[in-house]
Amino acid sequence: MTDSIPSTTDPVALLQALIACPSVTPEEGGAIALLDRVLGAAGFETHTLVFSEPGTPDVTNFFARIGTGAPHLMFAGHTDVVPPGDVSQWTKGPFEGSIVDGEIIGRGAVDMKGGIAAFVAAALDYLASGQPQGTISLLITGDEEGPAINGTPKLLDWAMARGEKFTAAIVGEPTNPAALGDAIKVGRRGSLSGTVTVRGKQGHVAYPHLAVNPVPQLARLVAAVSAERLDSGNERFQPSNLEFVSVDVGNPAFNVIPAEARARFNIRFNDQWNRDSLDAWLRAQLASAAGNEVDWSLTLETPSSDSFLTHDAKLIKTLSSAIEAVTGRTPDLSTGGGTSDARFIKNVCPVVEFGLVGQTMHQINERVAVADVLQLTQIYKRFLADFLVGNA
Ligand SMILES: [Zn+2]
Known part of the structure; x- marks a missing residue:
């Protein structure tokens, strides 16, 4: 960890x-401590918050805000990263931040320390230029990948309990498939x-008339459900989709008809379902x-996450x-794509996500073009000026 605060803009x-x-x-x-130093030195009110719950690791989180009144823009992100994997496969150390051929290499470069660095630089630039209006908050967690x-x-919950009123939020996750924009x-x-789960009756394979085999019954249910379409999608969403991800019997023997068979599935669903x-x-x-002869049951996992669609036209138009x-x-x-912390933020204010190009996230040699980091900073800065001052 570096002790010198980098040039903040x-x-x-x-x-x-x-x-x-x-x-x-x-x-x-040391990532949140670093943000605390940079934003604290720039005049932000900062809070480092450790949350815990039995059976889960303690997590350090961070909240920083500056300004007064509306509009109040929240930038949300995470400083935690996935493990580097086989370090010997990296061309540069995953925690060095080396620049090679115009690219910064390192774990978290795009997911999503790059988004955080761009937003912090943009916010400090915006605050230093002219007369800033409104409020800027950063809501940073260390528990997105966990x-x-x-x-x-x-x-x-903490922010709402202290009376924060957010107008809108941007999550800085890598949203671009191939190029910035x-x-x-x-x-x-x-x-x-x-x-x-299908329950049968355990027995000897040589005496099937004394048993009920749940395996072909479960296979029939899996095939039937897999063959049905949930919907055909709509203007904003892909079709909803159900995938069976495993079929489990747990029977090591060849001469035993098992008592029970289970199939697990996941559904990714659009706004036509809950x-x-x-x-x-x-x-x-x-x-x-x-039919009548299969003894089946269904259990659904908690928590599930509902789909959401942001309708805030001003937010979307200003960012676009x-x-x-x-x-x-x-x-x-x-x-x-998959889920993100926007699924929680949508409960407190309109939220959109925009960050870097995601191609190398979670990979060996995760990296980002220096030019992309500089352009993302410009995008965020322009957005802040237009959204907070109202030039949009
Ligand atoms: Zn991420």
């Missing part, structure tokens, strides 16, 4: 310093996992495939315009 130096903090989830690694229990949900995420599909309607749909499908002005690209308004 230089996002590249800040990103290198953040990468040098080995904050593999759930370790703080269980996400002692992170964003508790940080939001490709896509803003304006929503996400929901996720629901569950298990179908947990209750999926529960009803699944039960109807299973009942019709099972800033992206177009800096990159020349018109971003797609996307709802694809």
